[in-house]
Amino acid sequence: MDSPFAVLKFLILKTPFILRTVLYHALSLSPTSSKWDLRTTLIVNIVRDMLTNSPPSTISKQQKDTLRDPGIKGKMWVSKxxxxxxxxxxxxxxLFETIDALKQENEEYSRPALVPVEAEWTGYRAGVADNAPELSISEAEKYENLMKEVTSDVTLLYFHGGAYYLMDPCTQRSATSKYSNLTGGRVLSVRYRLAxxxxxxxxxxxxxVSYLSLLYPPAGALHKPVPASHIVITGDSAGGNLSLVLLQALLQIHRAAPAGNVPTVVFHGKVVELPLPAGVALSPPSLDLTRCMPSTENNAQYNYLPPPSISPTKSPPCTIWPTDPPRADLFCEGSALCHPLVSPLAAKSWEGSPPIFVVCGEEMLTDECKAFVQKAAKQRVRAVWEQYEAMPHCFSLLLEGNAGGAMSFDSWSDFVKRAVQSPEEIVTRGEFITAKNLVRRPVEVYKLMDMSDEDILVRMRNARQKMIECAATAC
Known part of the structure; x- marks a missing residue:
């Protein structure tokens, strides 16, 4: 939406839809009436209607609309x-050696250049009003002030969501400042290149490059070296994907190193080690870009994201899409859709991983998240799983003030702090949190999915083939 007027116009046009939604909820005629409060019902249904029934727009416009900087104000320090x-x-x-080592078939991929990476250090700013303006001081001074309010060793390396082609650190500042407040730490929110x-x-x-820069600050950096034991990698949706493929790449680099040795690489002229982080916390990660798992369709009633049939690849043509030469997916070559560093659900091994936390609703991504957590746990990774009944994608971010969202934030922050301060206390566990009354019920992490890894990979490859064929025939 371009302006408050546009939002008002949209709501006026949707008044009949909104009234019908309220009535169905009040009379318990909606399939979600017993699971959601009215506020959740309105938010999810309005967002779903916007995403599925709005006039088609180009990828350029979609991307531009999500990159608008809302400015910096209130309870946050931001140092660019x-x-x-x-x-x-x-x-x-x-990285290219690692990609090649993990190839399962004849996957093709581009070979991008190294470029400077922009990011935002974000911290919580206490004692100011929600609309307090950003101070007119240098980025270095902002960072100094940020660090004065940091109360723990936690450093979060954060990757935003947005299907790899939308969003930006600037759109996630309210979330990252909250993460900082919950953990007492600081957040490095990365502006990675978009598809x-x-x-x-x-x-x-x-x-x-961002991870290495935390460990080994280049000349002129504002921060001092951060021990790997203080770094938790975190992200939501596509950012969760990026978090896990970074972890899988690091694990493969370790597997390829001589036994008993920490792998090394030359970074800014120095030979440096590549240790693993303290942990990974995800909410919830997108793990399968083929979208082949049953929950993609089965959980539609709790979901607002468009189904796979409404693909962004079918957007009207513009200067950035379709590409030249064309490809089957916005993010990668069609042949690479099942590569473990594209769809980490296809990764064979997570052995040796630091502890992992995954929170998920009852949504499109549920099955892939379950399958991943189950595999990791079976491979002796300490995995913590929380599923919230009837909750939509990224519910803790979408439904601000929701009691379930607040509970998930508390669990997330507890894991992050333990991963840095007392990792020995983290044990594999799983819980299902019921809707509305939020009762925690234990679940068996080793039995989350009744589907073998081989069956999942076959489903993924079949879905990939359909996507490639569909792109070729413009179906």
């Missing part, structure tokens, strides 16, 4: 930084 690209190609070459202009693995290369 740029992490320079290393002059040597060692990091880039290492379709920058397909896989550009975002992953930016993520790897």
């Amino acid at each position: 930084v740029t992490m320079p690209a290393p002059s040597e190609d060692a990091v880039r070459d290492l 379709p202009q920058n397909p896989f693995p550009a975002a992953l290369l930016d993520a790897l």
